[in-house]
Amino acid sequence: MHKGLIVQKFGGSSVANLSRIQNVARRVVNYSKKGYDLVVVVSALGDTTDELIELAHKINPEPAEREMDMLLSTGEQISVALLAMAIHKLGYEAISFTGAQVGIITDTSHTRARILKINADKIKEELKNGKIVIVAGFQGVTLNQDITTLGRGGSDLTAVALAKELCARECQIYTDVAGIYTTDPHIERRAKKISRITYDEMLEMASLGAQVMQARSIEVAKKFNVPIHVRSSFSKKSGTMIVREVKRMEDVVVSGVTLNKKEAKITVCNVPDRPGVAAKIFKELSSGGISVDMIVQNVSHTRQTDISFTVNKSGLSKASRITKKIARQIQADDVLEDQDIARVSIVGVGMKSHPGVAAKMFESLAKNKINIEMISTSDISISCIIKKKSGETAVRALHEKFGLAK
Amino acid sequence: MHKGLIVQKFGGSSVANLSRIQNVARRVVNYSKKGYDLVVVVSALGDTTDELIELAHKINPEPAEREMDMLLSTGEQISVALLAMAIHKLGYEAISFTGAQVGIITDTSHTRARILKINADKIKEELKNGKIVIVAGFQGVTLNQDITTLGRGGSDLTAVALAKELCARECQIYTDVAGIYTTDPHIERRAKKISRITYDEMLEMASLGAQVMQARSIEVAKKFNVPIHVRSSFSKKSGTMIVREVKRMEDVVVSGVTLNKKEAKITVCNVPDRPGVAAKIFKELSSGGISVDMIVQNVSHTRQTDISFTVNKSGLSKASRITKKIARQIQADDVLEDQDIARVSIVGVGMKSHPGVAAKMFESLAKNKINIEMISTSDISISCIIKKKSGETAVRALHEKFGLAK
Numbered sequence: 001m002h003k004g005l006i007v008q009k010f011g012g013s014s015v016a017n018l019s020r021i022q023n024v025a026r027r028v029v030n031y032s033k034k035g036y037d038l039v040v041v042v043s044a045l046g047d048t049t050d051e052l053i054e055l056a057h058k059i060n061p062e063p064a065e066r067e068m069d070m071l072l073s074t075g076e077q078i079s080v081a082l083l084a085m086a087i088h089k090l091g092y093e094a095i096s097f098t099g100a101q102v103g104i105i106t107d108t109s110h111t112r113a114r115i116l117k118i119n120a121d122k123i124k125e126e127l128k129n130g131k132i133v134i135v136a137g138f139q140g141v142t143l144n145q146d147i148t149t150l151g152r153g154g155s156d157l158t159a160v161a162l163a164k165e166l167c168a169r170e171c172q173i174y175t176d177v178a179g180i181y182t183t184d185p186h187i188e189r190r191a192k193k194i195s196r197i198t199y200d201e202m203l204e205m206a207s208l209g210a211q212v213m214q215a216r217s218i219e220v221a222k223k224f225n226v227p228i229h230v231r232s233s234f235s236k237k238s239g240t241m242i243v244r245e246v247k248r249m250e251d252v253v254v255s256g257v258t259l260n261k262k263e264a265k266i267t268v269c270n271v272p273d274r275p276g277v278a279a280k281i282f283k284e285l286s287s288g289g290i291s292v293d294m295i296v297q298n299v300s301h302t303r304q305t306d307i308s309f310t311v312n313k314s315g316l317s318k319a320s321r322i323t324k325k326i327a328r329q330i331q332a333d334d335v336l337e338d339q340d341i342a343r344v345s346i347v348g349v350g351m352k353s354h355p356g357v358a359a360k361m362f363e364s365l366a367k368n369k370i371n372i373e374m375i376s377t378s379d380i381s382i383s384c385i386i387k388k389k390s391g392e393t394a395v396r397a398l399h400e401k402f403g404l405a406k
Numbered sequence: 407m408h409k410g411l412i413v414q415k416f417g418g419s420s421v422a423n424l425s426r427i428q429n430v431a432r433r434v435v436n437y438s439k440k441g442y443d444l445v446v447v448v449s450a451l452g453d454t455t456d457e458l459i460e461l462a463h464k465i466n467p468e469p470a471e472r473e474m475d476m477l478l479s480t481g482e483q484i485s486v487a488l489l490a491m492a493i494h495k496l497g498y499e500a501i502s503f504t505g506a507q508v509g510i511i512t513d514t515s516h517t518r519a520r521i522l523k524i525n526a527d528k529i530k531e532e533l534k535n536g537k538i539v540i541v542a543g544f545q546g547v548t549l550n551q552d553i554t555t556l557g558r559g560g561s562d563l564t565a566v567a568l569a570k571e572l573c574a575r576e577c578q579i580y581t582d583v584a585g586i587y588t589t590d591p592h593i594e595r596r597a598k599k600i601s602r603i604t605y606d607e608m609l610e611m612a613s614l615g616a617q618v619m620q621a622r623s624i625e626v627a628k629k630f631n632v633p634i635h636v637r638s639s640f641s642k643k644s645g646t647m648i649v650r651e652v653k654r655m656e657d658v659v660v661s662g663v664t665l666n667k668k669e670a671k672i673t674v675c676n677v678p679d680r681p682g683v684a685a686k687i688f689k690e691l692s693s694g695g696i697s698v699d700m701i702v703q704n705v706s707h708t709r710q711t712d713i714s715f716t717v718n719k720s721g722l723s724k725a726s727r728i729t730k731k732i733a734r735q736i737q738a739d740d741v742l743e744d745q746d747i748a749r750v751s752i753v754g755v756g757m758k759s760h761p762g763v764a765a766k767m768f769e770s771l772a773k774n775k776i777n778i779e780m781i782s783t784s785d786i787s788i789s790c791i792i793k794k795k796s797g798e799t800a801v802r803a804l805h806e807k808f809g810l811a812k
Contacts, residue, residue: 018464052484058424060491067494070502071487074480078458081477085466088473096476100506101551122551145507145528 002035004169005127009041009137009159013176014233015079016046024233025086027174028132032092037127039166041137041159042083044075065110069139069149073098076136076155084134094132097122099139099147104158106140106148113140113148115157118165135162153214160217164224171221171228173213178232179239180205180212182404183257187395190405193239194255196246201255204347204381218242246349253350253357254402259395260343261388263293263310265374266323270304270333278307281326285311290319294343294376294383304333308374310385313339341373342391345383346398358382364401370394408441411533413574415447415543415565419582420639421485422452430639431492433580434538438498443533445572447543447565448489450481471516475545475555479504482542482561490540500538503528505545505553510564512546512554519546519554521563524571541568559620566623570630577627577634579619584638585645586611586618588810589663593801596811599645600661602652607661610753610787614664624648652755659756659763660808665801666749667794669699669716671780672729676710676739684713687732691717696725700749700782700789714780716791719745747779748797751789752804764788770807776800 008028015021028040043049052071056063063071080096087094103119126133137155140148150157156173163171178193180202185191197205199222206215212230221228221242231239271277278297285292295309311319316337324335344365351357358375361382365372370393374385386394399405414434421427434446449455458477462469469477486502493500509525532539543561546554556563562579569577584599586608591597603611605628612621618636627634627648637645677683684703691698701715717725722743730741750771757763764781767788771778776799780791792800805811 018461021465055424056488056491059427059488060495063491064494067487067490067502070490070504071484074483077480077483078477081473082462082465084473084476085462085469088470089466096473098476098553147504 002037005037005039005166006031006170006172007039007041007159007163007166007168008172008174009155010043010174010233011155011176012043012046012049014174015042015083020233021045021079021082021086024083024174025090027233028083028087029090029092032132038132039123039127039162039168040083040132040134041155041162042076042079042134043137043155044072045079045082048075048078066146069110069113069147072149073136073139073147076138080134080136087132087134092132093130094134095126096134096136098136099158100141100145102133102135104140104161106142106150108142108144108146108148110146110148112151113142115140115150115161118161120162120165123162123166151214151216153217156214156217157220160221160226160228163226164220168226171226173228173230174233175212175230176232176234177212178235178237179230180242180256182255183395183399184259187259187392188257188399188405191399192405195238196241196243197255198246198349199242199244200380201347201349202242204345204378205256205258252348253354254346254348254398254404255350256347257395257398257402257404258345258347259391260345261391262313263341263343264313264316265308265310265338265341265385266316266319267306267308267336267338268323268327268332268334269306269336271307272331273303273305277330280330281307281323282309284322284326285319288318288322290315290322292319294374294385296374296376310341310343310374340388341385342388342394343383343385344391344394344398345381346402347381349380351382352379360401361398364397365394368393368397370397408443410575411443411445411572412437412576412578413445413447413565413569413572414578414580415561416449416580416639417561417582418449418452418455420580421448421489426639427451427485427488427492430489430580431496433639434489434493435496435498438538444538445529445533445568445574446489446538446540447561447568448482448485448540449543449561450478451485451488454481454484472552475516475519475553478555479542479545479553482544486540486542493538493540498538499536500540501532502540502542504542505564506547506551508541510546510567512548512556514548514550514552514554516552516554518557519548521546521556521567524567526568526571529568529572557620557622559623562620562623563626566627566632566634569632570626574632577632579634579636580639581618581636582638582640583618584641584643585636586648586662588661589801589805590665593665593798594663594805594811597805598811601644602647602649603661604652604755605648605650606786607753607755608648610751610784611662611664614666614749614751614753614787614789658754659760660752660754660804660810661756662753663801663804663808663810664751664753665797666751667797668719669747669749670719670722671714671716671744671747671791672722672725673712673714673742673744674729674733674738674740675712675742677713678737679709679711683736686736687713687729688715690728690732691725694724694728696721696728698725700780700791702780702782716747716749716780746794747791748794748800749789749791750797750800750804751787752808753787755786757788758785766807767804770803771800774799774803776803
């Protein structure tokens with residue numbers, strides 16, 4: 001009968017209204033019936049967090065981060081209480097806790113705190129009492145008893161950290177999609193759900209545009225080898241397992257294709273080719289709080305070179321201002337901005353041991369008359385910057401080329 | 407410069423929307439400017455608590471009280487965070503706390519918990535740091551770290567208890583009326599604001615229908631001699647001081663007139679006049695959770711008597727059912743219900759030492775052709791049950807008779 005512990009996490013869309021909360025309660029109870037111990041992590045109802053942020057900004061455009069955490073943490077507290085009530089209604093025992101109550105101790109970096117440790121005694125005690133334990137996601141508490149939050153997507157982190165601490169068999173992340181797909185099903189209808197994927201592939205896909213799970217929590221899961229199961233809260237089908245290693249029947253080289261249209265490209269033209277110039281540019285951008293993504297600098301044949309890089313569109317105007325200032329200092333010719341770009345990437349641990357993957361990618365894009373403006377590679381991914389209008393075509397072409405629809 | 411500590415409590419209507427929260431922030435800051443240390447207790451925004459209760463009942467008509475407290479306590483937590491942000495916006499230092507964070511320790515009676523003790527070290531420390539301390543009203547925490555709430559009007563209790571613990575000069579209760587009135591100004595336009603009233607008078611008036619302040623918190627204030635100042639959050643005028651003793655220039659016999667239309671009368675007719683009969687009725691009602699208010703039994707000249715009593719209308723059908731069952735057992739003739747009643751009362755510590763007050767009251771009612779159905783008296787109040795339609799006339803007549811409009 002006793003099958004071990006499962007941690008389940010339900011996101012905001014899974015608890016957006018009363019009937020969805022009741023749906024979650026039924027799912028949880030079904031697992032309980034099967035003989036699992038359950039710890040359930042819940043996010044705030046629907047858009048509650050965004051609404052609270054808006055309210056705060058109306059009162060103070062620059063709210064103190066400590067007070068912001070005090071405010072936002074109420075969203076998850078409402079969710080856990082309501083879910084407990086819904087489970088009681090089904091005749092099962094459940095008890096809800098805030099992050100503070102179950103001893104999720106964090107540092108003092110309000111609005112983006114890091115978990116230092118978890119004192120899980122209370123959870124263990126209530127599990128022993130036969131209760132389903134419901135924990136408010138996204139939040140913790142400092143040693144000084146101040147409430148903190150863990151940043152966007154922080155409920156994923158709560159779930160993974162609890163799964164690690166309690167040695168759960170599995171950490172189930174419930175969301176509004178059926179799992180991780182070979183690419184965005186809105187772009188390529190033949191996209192297939194991936195049944196197993198490695199932490200590394202998932203990390204690449206998360207940072208390249210797939211928004212199913214918070215990247216930080218995948219890192220933590222990888223570090224502590226927590227098996228994650230991403231699945232739909234509206235279906236009983238299993239979703240995608242994220243694990244350390246995937247033993248695939250077939251020799252899969254590429255696991256997925258991602259598309260990111262949120263970046264813009266900045267090019268500094270005719271930069272004098274001497275040591276320290278690139279460092280100067282990117283140090284200034286970093287001090288300005290600008291996060292730079294791809295960077296490309298070609299080998300130069302003259303005494304000048306071009307440096308291109310991409311930034312998130314939200315930081316473009318600031319990045320551009322800083323870059324122009326530096327360009328004058330280093331006597332570069334010009335700074336160009338381009339928002340009309342898309343980044344298409346292929347991800348797969350298999351490509352490490354398969355030469356020719358990049359060539360195959362470039363060939364496929366060329367065949368579709370798509371010009372490549374920048375190229376960047378990692379151990380398990382290759383990204384190309386192309387014209388924005390070609391993004392979807394590129395995704396479909398690569399999805400086909402690497403046999404992902406099979 | 408340092409003028410000591412004031413505790414201020416703002417109710418839900420005082421923080422019902424953003425501009426009212428900003429108004430509260432300005433009031434608080436004005437006191438801070440004058441050199442007072444400030445502890446500010448806040449209720450949930452407007453109707454938040456009622457909305458949360460409704461939400462809970464949709465999910466589970468009988469929600470667990472522990473989970474109810476988990477849910478409801480979020481309302482005040484939102485208020486304190488927003489008020490802190492609003493005060494920051496005015497350039498002042500403030501810090502918000504939940505009941506748990508400032509160590510308001512209660513028993514485990516969820517939804518109606520009693521405060522056991524307050525560990526005010528944290529508040530004292532932040533006051534010493536020069537901060538305005540904002541505390542979530544209505545809530546506390548058990549020794550086991552479960553969140554509790556203090557029952558309807560519980561924010562008053564939070565404020566009074568903190569004022570006692572911190573030896574505040576004054577506990578200011580901000581509300582949407584200007585103070586305590588000699589009677590309801592909606593009934594008698596010449597009702598006057600009372601500048602000083604005793605705890606005992608206030609307690610009588612609260613239990614007789616005046617709904618400005620929670621009765622339990624007045625009891626606590628009386629016990630620990632905490633001076634209370636009831637006043638409007640929309641005006642700078644001072645309101646009503648509630649204190650132990652009032653030295654009045656003139657000899658005020660009656661301080662106020664109250665009207666309560668929420669009760670119904672039950673009469674058991676022709677009850678056999680033998681010992682233990684009344685006890686039997688009221689013991690059963692009490693076991694049934696029915697709170698009985700006035701009880702009148704006349705001396706009987708035959709071997710039978712009538713017993714009348716009043717209950718809150720919400721408990722009428724249950725009370726009637728229980729009473730009818732007992733009536734059959736004790737062989738009484740009949741049980742009559744009457745919802746068409748009002749209770750009019752006069753309150754005043756002065757009446758202890760003034761004979762003839764009751765006669766004056768009855769005379770005044772008679773002169774207005776108002777029939778008295780039941781009479782009940784305490785040390786400092788006299789109540790009459792009359793026909794409901796005569797309620798307002800009675801209030802105006804008594805207000806005039808005892809010279810309260812002067």
